[in-house]
Amino acid sequence: MSKIISILNCDQNYGIGKRNGLLFRLPADMAFFKASTLGHVVAMGENTLLSFPKQKPLKDRVNIVLSQDETHNYEDVVNVHSFDEFLKQIRANCADNDVFIIGGASIYRQMLPYVDEVWLNKVSADGEAEVFFVNMDEREDFELVEKKEPVMDNGYQTQVHIYRKIR
Ligand SMILES: NC(=O)c1ccc[n+]([C@@H]2O[C@H](COP(=O)([O-])OP(=O)(O)OC[C@H]3O[C@@H](n4cnc5c(N)ncnc54)[C@H](OP(=O)(O)O)[C@@H]3O)[C@@H](O)[C@H]2O)c1
Numbered sequence: 001m002s003k004i005i006s007i008l009n010c011d012q013n014y015g016i017g018k019r020n021g022l023l024f025r026l027p028a029d030m031a032f033f034k035a036s037t038l039g040h041v042v043a044m045g046e047n048t049l050l051s052f053p054k055q056k057p058l059k060d061r062v063n064i065v066l067s068q069d070e071t072h073n074y075e076d077v078v079n080v081h082s083f084d085e086f087l088k089q090i091r092a093n094c095a096d097n098d099v100f101i102i103g104g105a106s107i108y109r110q111m112l113p114y115v116d117e118v119w120l121n122k123v124s125a126d127g128e129a130e131v132f133f134v135n136m137d138e139r140e141d142f143e144l145v146e147k148k149e150p151v152m153d154n155g156y157q158t159q160v161h162i163y164r165k166i167r
Pocket of ligand 1: 015018023131
């Protein structure tokens with residue numbers, strides 16, 4: 001059965017970004033992200049699309065992008081302009097494919113009630129973040145179901161934690 005999954009990395013304080021960019025350069029994490037999402041659907045807020053190289057959507061994936069402004073419509077993207085429409089598109093696409101929520105901070109938070117799983121790659125370092133995710137270990141609606149092997153990634157120790165919604 002297909003799922004809605006938030007995928008992200010965070011620092012030791014659950015920080016996820018600063019200056020509309022990422023905290024660390026993590027090639028192994030990028031490879032994990034690519035392998036996980038290729039061929040599937042990715043859903044994001046407008047700032048996350050604008051943070052990509054040349055502000056282009058991700059190749060070989062359906063890209064759903066939420067912006068409040070009706071005049072902001074991007075090429076090769078499913079453009080939506082309200083959170084209701086965003087959820088509708090996610091649910092429609094989820095019927096036969098996994099949907100990955102790929103940021104940013106505001107979207108991860110708003111989507112928490114609707115995701116089945118959170119794949120959180122925790123980096124053992126302080127990235128001096130300006131935007132934050134939630135502390136998943138304090139949430140009573142999710143359980144930690146798997147920890148992947150720790151990996152050294154560009155000098156940082158990282159470990160993917162999988163949290164599943166308790167139904
Ligand atoms: N660590 C990670 O794995 C990871 C992954 C992705 C992103 N990030 C980081 O997250 C940061 C960006 O986060 P962010 O929160 O600023 O940006 P974001 O979630 O990508 O985009 C925010 C924009 O989405 C639109 N939006 C959000 N909620 C909406 C709603 N309910 N209705 C209509 N439009 C809505 C708004 O567009 P309008 O302005 O048009 O209203 C808003 O400005 C960056 O630092 C980025 O690097 C980190």
